[in-house]
Structures are given as structure tokens and as C-alpha cells.
Amino acid sequence: MNEGLIFKPRARLILQLGEQLIRNESIALLELIKNAYDADASKVKVIMKNIDKPETGSIIVEDDGSGMTENIIKDVWMEPGSDYKEYLFKKGIRTNKFGRLPLGEKGIGRFAAHKLGELITLITRANNNQEILLEIDWMAFKKNRYLEDIPIELSKMSSRIFKDRTGTRIEIKKLRRVWTRGMLREVYRSILAFTSPFDTPDSFQVIFETDHRDWIEDLLTMSDIKDYALFKFKCIIKGNRIEKFHYEFTPWPSMQKVTGRVIDETDQYMGKRMLLVDGNKEINLDKFNIGPVVFEGYIFDLDPKILSLGVPDKKVLREYLKVNGGIRVYRDGIRVYDYGEPGNDWLDLGIRRVNEPTKRISDNIIVAAVHISREKSTDLIEKTNREGFIENEAFEKLKKALLYSLGQIEELRYEDKEKIRVIYGLKSVKVKEPVVGEISNLKKVIEKKIKENRVKRDIFRHLDRIESQYREMREILLRGAGAGLTLSVVIHEIEKIIGELKRAVKRETDIERIKNLVEHLAKLVEGYSIIIKKSKTEKWNLKELIDQAIFNMEFRFNVHEIRIYKSYNKKDDIFIRCARNLVINSIINILDNSIWWLEYKYKQQKFEKKIFIDISETIEDHISIIIADNGPGLTLPPEEMTRPFVSAKPDGMGLGLHIVDEIMKAHGGFLKFPGADEVDVPEDFKEGFIVLLAFKREGGK
Helix, strand or coil, rough: CCCCCCCCCCHHHHHHHHHHCCCHHHHHHHHHHHHHCCCCCHHHHEEEEECCCCCCCCEEEEEEECCHHHHHHHHHHHCCCCHHHHHHHHCCCCCCCCCCCCCCCCCCCHHHHHHHEEEEEEEECCCCEEEEEEEEEECCCHCCCHHHHHHCEEEEECCCCCCCCCCEEEEEEEEECCCCCCHHHHHHHHHCCCCCCCCCCCCCCCEEEECCCCHHHCCCCCHHHHHHHHHHEEEEEEEEEEEEEEECCCCCHHHHHHCCCCECCCCCHHHCCCCEEEEEEEECCCHHCCCEEEEEEEEEEHHHHCCCCCCCCCCHHHHHHHHHHEEEEEEECCEEECCCCCCCCCCHHHHHHHHHCCCCCHHHEEEEEEEEECCCCCCEEEEECCCCCCHHHHHHHHHHHHHHHHHHHHHHHHHHHHHHHHHCCCCCCCCCCCHHHHHHHHHHHHHHCCCCCHHHHHHHHHHHHHHHHHHHHHHHCCCCCCCCCCHHHHHHHHHHHHHHHHHHHHHHCHHHHHHHHHHHHHHHHHHHHHHHCCCCCCEEEEHHHHHHHHHHHHHHHCCCCCCEEHHHHHHHCCCEECCHHHHHHHHHHHHHHHHHHHHHHHCCCCCEEEEEEEEECCCCCCEEEEEEEECCCCCCHHHHHHHCCCCCCCCCCHHHHHHHHHHHHHCEEECCCCCCCCCCCCCCCCCCCCEEEEECCCCCC
16 A cells, blocks of 8 residues: 655754854844845844843844735745745846845745844834734744644734834844854954945945944944055956956055056056966856956055055054955845855965965955856855855856956066065065975975885985085075076976975875986986086087977977978078077977967967067177067066066966076076067067077177
8 A cells, every 4th residue: 555655844944944054143144134135125224232141132133125925924934945036036026126136045044043042023014014023932943843833923913113114123032142242243244244345235235233332343344444455456257358457556655666557458468368268278257157247356465564664553454354354255246155254265365375475365465356246147056055156167167267367466466566675675685495495395295194214215315415416506506607507497497396296295196106206306406416517508500409499399389280480491500609408498488488378369369370480690799589479469568577476377487488588698698578670570470479589699799
């Protein structure tokens, strides 16, 4: 015999919804405020009295919204998991007064009240309706077995709260916790951040009242500290591009030596970097329902030396940013939690900063907002527990688009930050020892991860020798005795392998792989050591050096379908005195740069990718290699191109052209980015990237 069964929800299920899905008191209150927004309210009052005394304390949330009818209470409010708001959103039904789409859609936000107290009194009045009173004692849900066993009485009465208006009032008593000063400050801070400081809906206001005003009166707001931000930005992202770009550097009035600047999408360099990419892949938000994205914010500098130039109370600023710093997300101007909260580094800014501390931004120096439209961002789905979006493909693409945009801001900020430090003499002249520090860190990782003592001893023996040879090289290079090589070259190459070694050890990769990496590093350092000690340069055919560089890159040119024009083949053999491998590597570095930017431009418009290479003797007493491509051209000002750690590529280290520049100086020559009118290049290459490597002619003055 078959028997039909039905679920019988336990009464305590309602308590679990409030207790387990709503993480803390701040989010509980914000859920109730969000309901007021959905009810078409222009203002909502949050009144907290005697909250440090649970038996007599109360929390009131009262709005001037549309109120609820008897049918809405019975058929929607009393149904856990109701799809009423979801239905309104999908049908595009907006509120009458302010034309809002509902933010809530799960049908459980009202149970946030249980997080705050045991007794709930709800009074509501809709237009042309009486006031309705509903009282809920959450304790009854613990005493009774099933939901159906708990009657909730609904009463109609003449208006006493909403006499000539509509609205809803929720009063919460028998508070579940003794509220402390810290808890109230946290809630107040959350309420201040409920609407965006950049784009607050004019039609919605949150008013906060408490009899513990002394607990919060010293809290700062964004308007109190924004003038201390040296940098400000705003990006409007649509599809695969940054459609509008605005960066502003505003020195404090006390910084008389520094001039501010404004950069937008019409800038001759920035305008070429508006396509969104992740590595070499295009990012296109139009493949998802995300809609246009507005990303804006303030960036601060917490370096004590910088703060001393214009911030009177450094401690207060630091404390504010420690709690309020981060990148928040707002939908129709209302916050999506808990992005931007302390501890939620959802864009992994901290990890990026570890890799490039001088350039990258961390959560505690930025206050920013991401604005999206409720209607157009349907592929960004909020989690039931009110802790952000489901991490689907749309969300991952949004993150990558934001990080690319932020990377452009970071490059500009880095340039201006360095100018301040140079002009005011704040840059440290102390020579650091990055390689030695990295080796020390690597030893600690090996000590922890590798258990086999014999292997560990062998690795440490190699590392000790590497450190000793590096220290010797460092002394030679700092005395200027090295020929064709500089300290930055050594550091760049050695640390690349050390980084790979650390990753391999942490992954506990095959021991043989680790040993091979250590031996490779030892050989590399030994090779550099030999070059420096011998200080040997020889006479080489320049055409053969270029041919070798092209040969090394031939596979990549074929993969990327790039055509090489070897105009230098028409010239007679020309010889220069140089360190062969360093010159070849310099040419490869430039060609590698051209490949990246040719691909970047190709993603925006299809064209035949080309690179032109020639040898020129037009500069007196010099022989020059000219390399030009038909890509987007210079994407940074010429004076920034060779500065270390400056790069227009997303996540670029900014050392490649700096190293080429150093190598050219070591050879007595120079690196230059000439205009198209300064060199002889075909018409197709005049708008592209042009670089000139000038070597001192042997016997020249």
C-alpha cells in the first residue's frame, strides 16, 4: 500500500533561519533597512534605547514606505521563502513612488529580527487601510514542536502610529545580547556605509538615534577624511572596455613643490590601454548579464614621511582606514555585504601587494565603491547567507575587469607617489639586499617542508655558495667594475628562479625537480660571476646578433602570425664591441614587448601584425638598432618607460626595459624612444612603438 507523505517543518526552523543565515547584528539590522527600501520608503529610522540592558532595551525600525495590507501579511510576510519579491523583479514591476526594483528575493530577510530580540511587535498601514498589529514571541518557537502549532494573532485597529501616512514599524524587545560600545559602533558604521558615499540615492535616507550617543560621537565619516586622499579615480566599464576613465592626483596645500594632474581616457598614452585583458585574454562583460559597472574611489598614502607633510592626526586617519578601508559593492546605491568589510579581501589585494609592495594597493589605503544596476546584473546572484555573490563565472569576470582597471590606476599613482618621494627627499638611499633576503626565506621554507636530511644538506650547500657568490658580485657591481652587467639584471634573473623554487618547495614537488632548480640557480649565479670577474667584451657582427635574437623568437612570431621586416639585411656588415648575450637578450626583451602590445591591439581591431628592424648610423659616433612595430605605440610617457617597476601591462613587473636601459648604459650607449620624424621607418610603423638602441662606435669621440 502506498502512503502519501508531507513535510512537517519544525517550529525551530524559523529560529534557525535568523540565527544561522544572518551572521551578526549589523547584517540583521541592514536586512530590515533593506526591507524599508523595498517598501518604497524615503526614510527609515533606527532607534536603539537601553541596549546595554536586554530586559528593558528596545530596537525600533520605522519607515514611511507603502506599508502592508492584510493580504500581503497573510500571503507573503507569513510565508517563509516567499517568492513575491522575486516575482516582482522578474516581471519588472517597480514601486509606485520611486520606481525601485526589490533588492530582496529570498523571502527570509524578515527573520533577521530574531537575531536581535525575542519579542517582535509589527505595526503597519497601507494606503486606505487600517493599521495592522502583529506580535510574535520567538520563545514560542522553542516551546512548540511544529510551525502549525504556533498561532500568530493579527489585529486591525484605528491608526495611532501612522495617522495620516503609510509605513511599517518593527519594535524588538527582550534583546538577545547585552550590547557593548564596540557593537554599537560597528552597527553605526555599517549603517553609514549602507548607501554609497559616492552615489547615495537621493530618495532614501537612514536616520539613526540612540541614547548612547557618547559611544559613537567620535566616529569619523568619509566626508571627514576624503580631503586627505592624494589620489581619486573613476572608471566606467562597459563590455570589453573602460569607456570613461578619470584619475586625479591632488597634492595637499602644504605640498607646494608638487604639481597635481588629471588623466582621462583622451590622454595620448592612457587612451591606448582601455581594452580589458587578463594576461593575454580579452575580458568581455557583455557575455554576461552584468551591465555597466562604475568603479570609483579615494586612495591614501600612509607612509609616515608622507603623512608628516600634511596630516595633523595620523593615528585617527590610520584607525579609520583600518576599519573602513576596502572596496565595497553597491546595487542601485544600496550595499551588498560583506564586500569591503575588514577581513574580506575579495579582490586579493593583499596577495598582489606582497608580490609588488611598492606599486600595488592594499585594503587599508583605499576607500572605493563598485556600482552595478539591479536590473542589469542578474548574473550576479546573492548568496542566501547575505555574504556576497555566488562565485560563478560572471562574478569572476567582474573581478578581473576591476583588477585590470585598478592596475591602470596603480601605475599612475606609482608615478606620482615616486615624484613626491624624490622631490621631498623621502626615498631611502640605503642599498637593500633582496636576493639575500629571498635566500633566507627560501631556507626557512625548505627547513619546514623537506624532511630528508641528506637532500636538505645538499640544497643548503648550494644556497650558501649562491649567497656567497652573490655578495661578491654585489660588491664588484656597486664599485662599478662590472662590464656589460648591472645589479638590477642580476637581482631580476636570480629572484625569478628563487620564486619558482619557493613555489616548488611549498607544493612539495618531486625532490629531483627542486634539486634541479637549485643547481640551475647555482650555474646561473656562477655564470654571472664569471662575466663580471672577466669583464670581457668582444667585437661582434651586429647583424648576426639581431639574427640570433630573431631566431630565438621565431616560434613565437609564427604562433602570433607576426611578419618580420629585416631591413638591416640590406646593409653591410657592421661590428660593435659588446657582451654578446646581453645585447641579444636586450633585443629579445624589446621584441617580446612588441608581441604583447601587437596582440593587445589585435583584440580590438584585426590587422596584419608587423615588426620592422633596421641598423642606422644617423646618430653621430653611434651605431643604432631600430625596432618598430605597428601596434598602439607608446602607452607610457617616454620618461616613464625605463623606470623600474613601471609598466602599462596588467601585472607587468616593469623591469624589462629598465634592464635594457641599464645594459645599454653599461656599454657606453643609450636607449631611446624616438618620434617617427627622428628615424627612417616605413609609413606603416610611424604610429607604432619605436625604440632605438645606440652603441658607441669604436674609435668614436
